[in-house]
Amino acid sequence: MDIFAPNLTELYARARSDMLLGLPVCLSNDGCLWLAGAVERLSDARIAAMRAGGKAELALTHLRAETLRIRVYDNDLTRITPDPLSSAAELRDLVDPGRDLNRPLMGPFQEIRGGVPDVARLALRLAKAAQLLPAVLLCPIDTTPKGVTVLELGSHGTPTRADIRHVVNARLPITATPAARLHVFRPDDGSVEHYAIEIGQPDRTQPVLARLHSACFTGDVLGSLKCDCGPQLHAALDKMAAAGGGILVYLNQEGRGIGLANKMRAYALQDRGFDTVEANHRLGYDDDERDFTLGARILSQMGIRAVRLMTNNPRKVRQLETQGITVAERVPLWTPPTAENAAYLRVKATKSGHLK
Ligand SMILES: Nc1nc2c(ncn2[C@@H]2O[C@H](COP(=O)(O)OP(=O)(O)OP(=O)(O)O)[C@@H](O)[C@H]2O)c(=O)[nH]1
Numbered sequence: 001m002d003i004f005a006p007n008l009t010e011l012y013a014r015a016r017s018d019m020l021l022g023l024p025v026c027l028s029n030d031g032c033l034w035l036a037g038a039v040e041r042l043s044d045a046r047i048a049a050m051r052a053g054g055k056a057e058l059a060l061t062h063l064r065a066e067t068l069r070i071r072v073y074d075n076d077l078t079r080i081t082p083d084p085l086s087s088a089a090e091l092r093d094l095v096d097p098g099r100d101l102n103r104p105l106m107g108p109f110q111e112i113r114g115g116v117p118d119v120a121r122l123a124l125r126l127a128k129a130a131q132l133l134p135a136v137l138l139c140p141i142d143t144t145p146k147g148v149t150v151l152e153l154g155s156h157g158t159p160t161r162a163d164i165r166h167v168v169n170a171r172l173p174i175t176a177t178p179a180a181r182l183h184v185f186r187p188d189d190g191s192v193e194h195y196a197i198e199i200g201q202p203d204r205t206q207p208v209l210a211r212l213h214s215a216c217f218t219g220d221v222l223g224s225l226k227c228d229c230g231p232q233l234h235a236a237l238d239k240m241a242a243a244g245g246g247i248l249v250y251l252n253q254e255g256r257g258i259g260l261a262n263k264m265r266a267y268a269l270q271d272r273g274f275d276t277v278e279a280n281h282r283l284g285y286d287d288d289e290r291d292f293t294l295g296a297r298i299l300s301q302m303g304i305r306a307v308r309l310m311t312n313n314p315r316k317v318r319q320l321e322t323q324g325i326t327v328a329e330r331v332p333l334w335t336p337p338t339a340e341n342a343a344y345l346r347v348k349a350t351k352s353g354h355l356k
């Protein structure tokens with residue numbers, strides 16, 4: 001095997017980057033070839049070239065389909081035949097919920113049944129991994145155009161979770177305590193880095209006070225009043241400092257894993273009356289796209305086997321436990337609600353199963 005040839009993890013990472021660049025990727029399934037590109041990023045010229053053969057499918061998640069009242073035949077996704085003349089902007093209109101209310105009479109849509117939904121499923125997965133709107137254009141082709149990344153379905157399987165490596169750590173005195181260190185972790189699939197803030201010298205022979213915090217640029221950095229992230233972050237660090245030790249894993253899964261651009265799309269929908277869960281669904285995303293197993297792997301690498309986890313979210317507890325980290329205790333982490341975040345916190349409790 002050619003030592004410079006990308007392995008499966010590296011190929012998927014390339015395909016994800018291509019999607020983000022607006023380049024189609026080639027998906028090969030049982031000898032059939034498809035070009036697949038994320039609608040959000042495709043130019044008119046690339047769409048025209050992809051559709052040169054005359055056939056095309058537009059794939060959306062079932063959640064986006066439900067918003068557009070499109071029938072779903074493939075459980076988690078739907079495929080429709082796009083208008084042969086539709087421009088890049090018109091396709092984007094269809095997939096971007098920010099425009100739904102401007103164009104209330106979209107449709108009727110021509111659903112596609114049969115065929116191979118697995119190709120669409122993989123393409124949607126790549127668009128999500130690139131934190132784009134989960135909507136892809138798929139066009140069958142005869143030969144792979146030069147330079148296009150090729151992924152084969154089935155034969156190689158899909159890559160398992162990439163390893164994550166400790167890169168560096170250094171002392172970082174912070175407001176909560178001068179006794180803090182920042183560790184940086186880097187996944188092998190070229191995705192975003194994650195951090196761990198180690199407070200004091202936690203006793204690893206006992207369950208360690210820990211938190212998995214998900215990035216929230218608006219709350220953590222700007223002090224947004226729409227959520228409780230900033231106050232939770234600082235309360236957690238203060239409690240760890242008061243207890244003499246702890247580890248806060250800072251996962252760069254902004255917006256529950258959909259990225260800041262999509263979170264802001266969701267906020268715009270919330271200003272039109274949708275709640276935090278409904279807004280994600282209208283985008284085509286699940287309400288929570290985070291992978292907490294990353295947190296478990298970071299904790300394991302730091303020599304942590306058991307934790308007292310500061311959270312109100314039972315999913316975090318479950319996912320840590322399935323990854324072999326013992327959650328000896330769940331420590332509630334409440335901050336006083338504000339007029340701006342009360343409704344958001346209520347929806348987390350009623351729809352997302354957050355505990356009191
Ligand atoms: N998509 C979306 N993400 C949001 C919204 N409000 C906050 N977030 C994100 O939600 C996440 C909140 O993370 P956490 O506080 O770690 O998680 P949690 O599920 O609330 O659980 P605990 O705080 O541990 O109880 C962050 O990634 C925020 O960016 C929203 O309205 N929509």
Ligand SMILES: [Zn+2]
Pocket residue numbers: 216218219220227228229230
């Ligand atoms: Zn937040």
